[in-house]
Amino acid sequence: MAVSSEDQSLELEAVEVSQTPIERFEEYLLSRGLRKTEQRRFLVEQVFSRHQHFDADQLIDQLPRKGEDNYVSRPTVYRTLKEFVDAGLLRRFELNGRSVYEHDYGYPEHDHFYCVKCHELSEFQSEALSQLRDEIARQHRFRVRSHRLIIHGVCHACSSRKHQRKRQDLV
Amino acid sequence: MAVSSEDQSLELEAVEVSQTPIERFEEYLLSRGLRKTEQRRFLVEQVFSRHQHFDADQLIDQLPRKGEDNYVSRPTVYRTLKEFVDAGLLRRFELNGRSVYEHDYGYPEHDHFYCVKCHELSEFQSEALSQLRDEIARQHRFRVRSHRLIIHGVCHACSSRKHQRKRQDLV
DNA sequence: ATCGTTGCAAACGTTTTGCATAAGG
C-alpha cells in the first residue's frame, strides 16, 4: 500500500541553508570521489521538485518510462535514494512494510500523524517534544542521534466524515 | 539483521490483568469461532515464556525443527503472530525492514531507545510523554489510537566502550 | 459432518546483487 502523495510543505517553515540540495549533493559526490551522472542530476531535481513523503514506487511512477528521455532504472533509483540518505538530503522511515522518504536537508525536525482511515501522513512540530526527548535521554544516559515518532489514529477530516456516515446509517 | 534478544522485562512494572495471556487468547479464539489447536497453544506458551522483543526468525529459531515434536511451520508462525496482534497479546512495529513483536497484554505503555552501535532495543516509560502526545493531538484534532516512538542513538554501554577503544587507538 | 487449520510449495512485493557495458574524470 502506498502512502498518500499530498503536499505537506505548507505548514512548516524552512530551515536556513546555504546551499541548494543539488549543490549539497554535488559536494557529497566530490567528497567521496563519486561521479556527477545524468541520472543522479535528474533524480535530485525530481525528488526536490515537490515536498512530499514518497516511497520508491511513487518516485518511479513520476519518472520517465523505459525508452523515454531521462529513464532511470529501478536499481539505480534504489541506489541513488540510499546516497541521498547518506548525503543528508533525505530521511527514511518505514511504514506498512516499505521505506518512505522525506526531505531532510533544509527542512525542520518534525513528527507525524498517520491516519489509519485515509492513510494520510501529516506533519507537526513540537519544541516541547524535542526537549522532553532530550531530557528522557539524559536520564537514561542515552546519546540521541535522532528519533522517529508516528502517532497513529484518525485525522480530523476522517472523524468528521465518519460521524456523517454514522448518522446516515441510522436512517 | 536481527534485533537483540536480551531480556527487557526487569525495568517496567506489569499492569494488572485478570487473565493470563493463554486465557485471554482462548477467549479470543472462542469469541471468533476459531479453534484451540496444538500449534496455537504451543506458540502462546513460547512467546510468553520470556519477555523480549523478537522477530519471526528469532521466534522460529527457538522452536523445534522440522521432524521434532511440536514443530510449527513458518506460515503458521506468521499466521499466529497476526492473531496474537489481533487478540491484543502482542504489538508489532518495524525496524530495519522487518517486523518486531513485543508483549502488549499486561504490559504498560512504553517507548524505545535503539542503539545504533549494538542494535539493542531498550525500553523507557514517560508519563509526561503520553500527556504531551495527547495535548499535541488535541491541538491538531487528531484522535489518537496509539503511537510509536523510537529514539535512535548510542546507549550508555556503547559510548563508554567507545571511549575506551578510542584511548587505546591513540597508543 | 462440518468447517477451520495446517504444512507444503509456490508466489508475492520490495529491495539488492552480479555482471557486462557505458560513461565520467
Add this chain to the structure above:
DNA sequence: CCTTATGCAAAACGTTTGCAACGAT
C-alpha cells in the same frame, strides 16, 4: 585509460497465499 555507474536479469529477503490433507468441534 581507469574506475565508477548503469541497466539488465536474476536473486534475495521477509512474508503471504492456494490448496489438499488434517483435525477440532
